[in-house]
Amino acid sequence: MSVSTAALDRSVCAPLPVLGRDVTVPLVTGGEVTYAALDYAASAPALQRVWDDVAAYAPYYGSVHRGAGYLSQLSTDLFENARATVAEFLDCRADDQLVFTRSTTDSLNLLAAALPADCQVFVFETEHHASLLPWQDAHVSYLNAPRTPRQAVETLERALAERDLDGPALVCVTGASNVTGELWPVQELAAVAHAHGARIVLDAAQLAPHHPVSVQDLDVDWVAFSGHKLYAPFGSGVLAGRADWLRAAEPYLAGGGASRKVTRRADGGVDVEWHDTAARHEAGSPNVIGAYSIASACKALTEAGFDTLVAREQHLIAQVREGLAEVPDVRVLSLFGDDAPRVGVISFVVDGWNSSHFAAALSAEYGIGVRDGLFCAHPLVRTLLGSDPQTQGECGAPEAAPGEKSLNAIRVSFGAGTPDEHVERFVTAVKELVRDGAQWNYRTEDGRCVPDTSA
Secondary structure (H helix, E strand, O other), rough: OOOHHHHOOOOOOOOOOOOOOOEEEOOOOOEEEOOEEOOOOOOOOOOOHHHHHHHHHHHHOOOOOOOOOOOHHHHHHHHHHHHHHHHHOOOOOOOOOEEEOOOHHHHHHHHHHHHOOOOOEEEEEOOOOHHEEEEEEEEEEOOOOOOOOHHHHHHHHHHHHOOOOOOEEEEEHHHHHHHHHHOOOOHHHHHHHOOOOOOEEOOOOOOOOOOOOOHHHHOEEEEEEEEOOOOOOOOEEEEEEHHHHHHHOOOOOOOOOEEEEEEOOOOOOOEEEEEEOOOHOOOOOOOHHHHHHHHHHHHHHHHHHHHHHHHHHHHHHHHHHHHHOOOOOEEEOOOOOOOOOOOOOOEEOOOOOOHHHHHHHHHHHOOOOOOEEEEOHHHHHHHHHOOOOOOOOOHHHHOOOOOOOOOEEEEEEEOOOOOOHHHHHHHHHHHHHHHHHHHHHHHHHEEEEEEEEOO
């Protein structure tokens, strides 16, 4: 459902302040322009509030869990309070564990390492590689891309009913696609998984920055997401959920912090007693600033109100989709159709254009940053483009010169910090490039299309 401009109170729905909002970049055609960051699905800019909180803490930086000094004690409290804040943001169950990791990828690899023996994993081919690939050591069933939410539920139901192992099972599913932005029927998929004795992990990397995520309401067993998509700096992530598999698994990393007691044996070896709390999988000095920044972002989004944030984002989505619909040469990629609910992530291709060339022109001639390629979701993009699933491709731009056909697409993505002007400039730029062509010559360099400045 689109939200009209008239329906929005701009004083209430103003974009949240983010870093880089006033950065200017040079144009290859001359002059400078304020940079339009429209690649939120890759990494959202940090909220100014988050940066300010981190700066205020920086003078009090100290090592956690290991020091009797004031700064160490303060940092320990801050770290553990951040854990509680994020758990509240996710509406975790009282007995859930929340482990701080490096990213969604790290979180899901941690869970993969904690799978019980003979665990069977079910994952749709539509997943980002972070949730598609960590299960290589398990018995994995890759499910074909569904074309409706109902088909997704039916496909999982059938696969679980026909599974060939009696042991534990895990379903991995995204909350919102990093390619199409479409929302997946997580609650329904969780119900199917539990009806067949399986557990489910939610990749919320693209969902958590745009919508509230309740572990209890969705009834998922685990949730994973990254700080750098939630308006926090790089290098921090979260895995939250059921404690039993995590407690039973060997520590993700062996070292200080994960060990409760280490003693020498008579034969010269060592015996280790590991923690059974989240510390079991947080060996080494943790990323305190990363954890604190995630907690700060969670507070900022909660205080801004997701109802307001969602309404404004739907307004921006409508602007982009309506603008692209006016260009016959543009084809927007979708699994579930135009009416599917979605977040601010839209991928498309332009007839007659190499996608890398188009993205390069948006950057060089308009100061607009988007993403082109396969978005680390190769099987999904190939399905959407109607290509052979076996065709080779890369996460970045394939080796294709301007004007040549390439196996990739263009992705525009936005969120709580995006001003209307950036979206309006993007729509105008797309129309001008399709109508008039690029103003500059481009060449392929190291697999990417770049402006040719040799003349």
